[in-house]
Every structure is written in C-alpha cells, then in structure tokens.
Amino acid sequence: MARVIVDVVLKPEILDPQGQAIARALPRLGFSGVSDVRQGKRFEVELEGPADDAAIAEVRKMAETLLANTVIEDFVVRVEG
Amino acid sequence: MRVGVVTFPGTLDDQDAARALRLAGAEAVPLWHADHDLKGVDAVFLPGGFSYGDYLRCGAISRFAPLMTELVPAAHAGLPVLGTCNGFQILCEAHLLPGALVRNAGLHYVCRDQRIRVDNATTAWTSDFAEGQEITLPVKHGEGRYVADAETLALLESENRVVFRYSGSNPNGSLNDIAGITNEAGNVVGLMPHPEHAVEELTGAPGVDGRGFFSSIVSKLVNA
Numbered sequence: 051m052a053r054v055i056v057d058v059v060l061k062p063e064i065l066d067p068q069g070q071a072i073a074r075a076l077p078r079l080g081f082s083g084v085s086d087v088r089q090g091k092r093f094e095v096e097l098e099g100p101a102d103d104a105a106i107a108e109v110r111k112m113a114e115t116l117l118a119n120t121v122i123e124d125f126v127v128r129v130e131g
Numbered sequence: 132m133r134v135g136v137v138t139f140p141g142t143l144d145d146q147d148a149a150r151a152l153r154l155a156g157a158e159a160v161p162l163w164h165a166d167h168d169l170k171g172v173d174a175v176f177l178p179g180g181f182s183y184g185d186y187l188r189c190g191a192i193s194r195f196a197p198l199m200t201e202l203v204p205a206a207h208a209g210l211p212v213l214g215t216c217n218g219f220q221i222l223c224e225a226h227l228l229p230g231a232l233v234r235n236a237g238l239h240y241v242c243r244d245q246r247i248r249v250d251n252a253t254t255a256w257t258s259d260f261a262e263g264q265e266i267t268l269p270v271k272h273g274e275g276r277y278v279a280d281a282e283t284l285a286l287l288e289s290e291n292r293v294v295f296r297y298s299g300s301n302p303n304g305s306l307n308d309i310a311g312i313t314n315e316a317g318n319v320v321g322l323m324p325h326p327e328h329a330v331e332e333l334t335g336a337p338g339v340d341g342r343g344f345f346s347s348i349v350s351k352l353v354n355a
Contacts, residue, residue: 064278067238119188122231
C-alpha cells in the first residue's frame with residue numbers, strides 16, 4: 051500500500067480568475083504579504099502495491115490521460131511518505 | 132437525412148437539439164452515451180448541459196464514454212459533428228478540436244442574448260450564413276473562456292478556423308473573442324452559444340438565427 055499524490059495546476063500562462071479572487075480576498079481578511087495565488091487540484095491515489103517505478107509511471111499516465119488536461123494544466127506526481 | 136443527438140448523464144439540451152433538427156427537416160436520432168453505436172447517422176449533434184456533473188473538468192469524463200470511442204474516428208473520417216456549450220467542451224477534451232474552455236474571466240455564470248459574427252461560412256454547419264454576418268444567440272455558461280497556446284491560436288487564425296467571434300462584448304474573456312472554431316477539415320464545429328435555443332419565435336429566444344446551423348447541415352446532406 052502506498053499513496054501517490056498528483057498535484058494539478060493551471061499552466062502559468064492561463065489566467066486563473068479563481069486564484070485572483072482568493073488573492074483579492076486575503077487582504078480584506080487581514081492577511082498581508084501575498085503577491086499571487088494559483089488554485090489547483092490535489093489527487094490522492096491509493097495503490098494496491100508499492101510505489102515502485104512502474105507504478106509511478108502508471109500514475110503519470112493516469113495524470114496525462116484523465117486527471118490533467120495537458121492543454122491547460124501542468125501536473126506533478128510524488129509519493130507520500 | 133438522419134442526425135444523431137447524443138445524451139450523456141447530465142445533458143440538458145438534447146430535446147431542444149432534436150426539435151431544432153426536426154424543424155429543419157432532418158430526422159433526429161437519439162444516441163445514448165453508453166452505446167457503441169452511431170446508428171448509421173449522417174451527422175452528430177453534441178448538445179449542452181452538465182454531462183457527468185462537470186466532474187473533474189467540463190467534458191473530461193464524457194470524452195471516455197463508449198459512444199465517443201465510435202464518434203472520434205468517425206469525425207476524423209469526415210462525419211459532420213456540431214458541439215454546443217458542453218458539447219464544445221467535450222470536443223476539446225476529446226481533442227477533436229484544439230484548445231480548452233476554462234472558467235469565465237469574470238467568474239460569473241453568464242446567461243444572455245449575445246451578438247456573434249460568423250467569420251467562416253464554409254463549414255458543414257455554417258454554409259447558409261454569409262461571412263461577416265452578425266447573428267444573435269443565447270449564451271449560458273460558467274466555463275466558456277476559450278484558451279489555446281499562442282501557436283495554436285496563430286494557426287487557427289491563419290487557417291480561418293475561427294468560425295464565430297463574440298461581437299459587441301466578450302461574455303467570458305475568451306482569447307481573440309473566440310466563440311467557436313472548426314477542425315482542419317471543417318466538418319467538426321464547436322461553439323459556446325446555443326443555436327438550438329434560437330429556432331422559434333414562440334420560445335422567447337432572441338430570434339431564429341440558430342436555424343442557419345440546421346439548414347446548413349440539411350442542405351449539405353441533401354447535396355451529398
């Protein structure tokens with residue numbers, strides 16, 4: 051059993067109006083010093099077996115195929131532990 | 132001529148789509164997302180709605196529906212396909228059209244009558260319009276901002292594949308005011324506005340400008 055995390059976030063050149071709205075809300079709530087916020091998604095993928103190279107490669111394939119739309123989003127795969 | 136209308140779980144506009152096709156003289160053939168069967172139709176309409184609840188991304192799950200595994204190769208082989216709103220999002224997720232549709236720049240869901248300019252009147256679905264003609268169609272979406280990388284945008288512009296542009300004001304911050312595009316062959320067209328909601332005066336739509344889409348495909352199929 052292993053948990054693999056896939057973080058998906060809009061590519062830097064794609065406008066993120068949700069992130070902008072959050073960034074604009076922060077000063078109103080008294081939080082200062084934030085220059086930008088980008089909003090993304092986090093997937094927690096539970097594997098039946100160990101997170102070996104083959105399993106990680108398979109998760110990367112999942113990310114490319116379904117979890118992220120690589121036209122607009124970047125993703126990062128990492129093993130939690 | 133028989134035009135398929137696809138229903139996914141969460142599709143909303145399939146009945147309007149079928150009605151618009153019937154008014155234009157076509158037979159509307161219901162197609163079910165879970166079937167590996169295009170029922171031998173001459174063209175396909177992917178209507179709007181919230182297929183699979185827009186889970187993950189709009190159109191991301193629908194792309195893998197059994198029907199889509201039949202539709203994608205058929206579209207590559209020249210089958211005329213029109214996608215409106217969620218249908219456009221599905222066509223982009225399925226890579227039948229380039230780019231993607233993301234959250235409106237203003238974050239608001241926009242529901243209004245929208246002026247649109249027809250910039251390409253040579254596609255399977257726009258031949259009854261004149262290039263430069265302005266029409267009014269309803270828009271209703273929260274994620275309709277068309278984006279693509281600079282190279283793709285330049286290619287679309289140079290190949291005259293931007294079929295529709297928002298005129299007057301841009302409801303969603305779409306790049307280059309793009310409201311709809313086509314593929315290289317001109318048989319696959321996707322747009323955010325809703326022609327199927329603008330075919331009858333009675334239903335309170337801004338007019339009947341949507342009829343041109345359906346008369347275009349009917350004349351194409353009749354002359355084929």
